[in-house]
């Protein structure tokens with residue numbers, strides 16, 4: 266996958282910019298708060314996903330403007346070109362929110378762009394993948410699986426809705442006539458969709474694990490070993506049996522205590538839980554290994570390597586780890602932001618400077 270051109274108007278602090286990234290490594294350098302991440306975020310929006318910073322649509326529009334416009338040309342590895350036209354409109358405009366056209370055809374919501382342009386983003390917030398709550402690790406797997414299998418999102422939504430309903434019933438169990446039978450029905454349905462989610466996650470982990478381990482070995486020059494262990498919520502007897510066995514615990518807790526919404530994966534470094542012991546640099550190396558593995562998995566499954574968007578990736582990495590990344594980044598289209606451009610002078614990447622929302626090729 267490749268981004269050939271992107272032009273922006275009134276996107277956050279960027280009034281107007283024309284960006285032609287290199288087919289391999291492109292570096293956006295500049296001081297803090299100049300608009301480097303804003304540019305990466307704009308590229309990410311072309312995937313149809315929400316802002317990776319969790320921003321609301323209105324925050325994406327330059328402060329005193331009614332809407333922003335993003336126009337892009339992308340190309341797949343077999344030469345298929347797509348023209349993407351995406352607008353973010355304020356509440357009072359004729360097209361509020363994020364809407365998109367692809368090759369002149371109106372798609373309505375920008376989320377319908379999913380699949381036409383793919384990217385994997387690394388941003389400093391991802392560091393919580395290692396030390397943060399299981400929810401972040403589940404979100405990492407779910408986001409990757411939603412991009413790869415459209416059916417996954419549908420099953421996930423069904424499961425989430427059923428879970429909310431079951432939890433509401435558990436709260437009002439004593440006051441609801443026929444509650445036990447209703448719980449039986451919920452558990453059967455939850456098991457149906459939940460089992461699908463867990464099996465997909467485990468299958469994905471099987472692919473991701475060796476790639477992430479190899480990436481970590483390369484990044485760290487084999488100075489320590491990564492291991493990932495998925496913890497499914499059920500064993501050979503299946504999810505339905507586990508849900509039935511958890512009934513008493515569910516009633517006591519007032520919520521559903523078992524299922525894919527409680528699963529997690531453990532990250533180990535040299536056999537020790539990274540959650541407890543990983544240093545800043547080791548956390549960063551772990552997340553990078555996972556993100557690079559995510560991109561390789563996508564290529565294995567879809568045939569298309571996503572564009573890598575790496576925000577402030579090199580800080581806290583020692584010189585050996587930085588060098589490994591800089592050489593590896595050359596192989597696929599990668600857009601990196603950095604405050605310190607000197608690191609990139611040894612590479613063949615193209616350099617841009619972002620200053621006060623103005624992008625300039627160096």
Ligand SMILES: Nc1ncnc2c1ncn2[C@@H]1O[C@H](COP(=O)(O)OP(=O)(O)OP(=O)(O)O)[C@@H](O)[C@H]1O
Nearest residue numbers: 277278297298299300301302303324325326327328
């Ligand atoms: N909707 C908006 N309208 C105008 N300016 C905005 C808007 N949203 C954010 N900004 C401005 O964008 C700037 C931040 O840009 P960005 O997050 O891209 O910084 P950065 O160059 O990546 O910096 P750092 O190196 O610190 O991460 C801030 O000055 C902020 O005020």
